[in-house]
Amino acid sequence: QVQLKESGPGLVAPSQSLSITCTISGFSLTSYGVHWVRQPPGKGLEWLVVIWSDGSTTYNSALKSRLSISKDNSKSQVFLKMNSLQTDDTAMYYCARHGYGYYAMDYWGQGTSVTVSS
Amino acid sequence: DIQMNQSPSSLSASLGDTITITCHASQNINVWLSWYQQKPGNIPKLLIYKASNLHTGVPSRFSGSGSGTGFTLTISSLQPEDIATYYCQQGQSYPWTFGGGTKLEIK
Numbered sequence: 001q002v003q004l005k006e007s008g009p010g011l012v013a014p015s016q017s018l019s020i021t022c023t024i025s026g027f028s029l030t031s032y033g034v035h036w037v038r039q040p041p042g043k044g045l046e047w048l049v050v051i052w053s054d055g056s057t058t059y060n061s062a063l064k065s066r067l068s069i070s071k072d073n074s075k076s077q078v079f080l081k082m083n084s085l086q087t088d089d090t091a092m093y094y095c096a097r098h099g100y101g102y103y104a105m106d107y108w109g110q111g112t113s114v115t116v117s118s
Numbered sequence: 119d120i121q122m123n124q125s126p127s128s129l130s131a132s133l134g135d136t137i138t139i140t141c142h143a144s145q146n147i148n149v150w151l152s153w154y155q156q157k158p159g160n161i162p163k164l165l166i167y168k169a170s171n172l173h174t175g176v177p178s179r180f181s182g183s184g185s186g187t188g189f190t191l192t193i194s195s196l197q198p199e200d201i202a203t204y205y206c207q208q209g210q211s212y213p214w215t216f217g218g219g220t221k222l223e224i225k
Contacts, residue, residue: 045162045205047214060213102167103209104152110161
């Protein structure tokens with residue numbers, strides 16, 4: 001079955017960088033795109049970026065200068081890096097599969113919680 | 119960016135009721151509108167894509183309609199397991215954007 005699982009550091013100091021990994025199974029990164037979405041505690045959803053099956057990327061322009069996405073198809077992993085974290089970057093970070101023909105995200109990981117604090 | 123305005127922000131209804139949530143886009147998004155359900159402490163799950171298509175495994179009491187700028191999510195015969203926050207999301211153009219959410223509670 002389709003599964004996505006995020007892993008991250010949990011706690012990041014202000015101004016430092018964040019690296020999160022999404023490990024997928026049940027589908028191939030050579031066939032599907034993977035999105036990243038975040039959700040601050042008690043708040044709504046914010047779309048961040050997508051990496052497509054061919055490796056091309058589409059970023060949220062509001063965060064593009066601080067975000068970087070990449071992947072390793074052979075390891076079934078997608079990597080998100082965010083620089084210069086501030087307290088308002090505290091959130092649950094989700095990876096989600098792109099549903100082709102859906103223009104939606106059809107399967108989501110469990111999320112990894114990131115707290116920005118000294 | 120396309121703004122998605124969702125209403126109401128919260129809703130209280132009785133078991134067995136039919137409820138409707140609306141989502142308005144700031145510009146034409148054709149039918150590229152999805153609905154997600156997020157139960158307390160859980161992940162978002164896709165309910166409806168392309169305005170009116172039920173995702174795999176979603177009960178038929180959920181339905182969606184609309185096109186252009188106005189969309190609705192209807193839940194018929196409300197069940198206890200429907201307690202959740204519901205979000206709309208436009209897929210017309212990047213960045214994808216979400217509505218602010220509708221928190222559904224049972225009376």
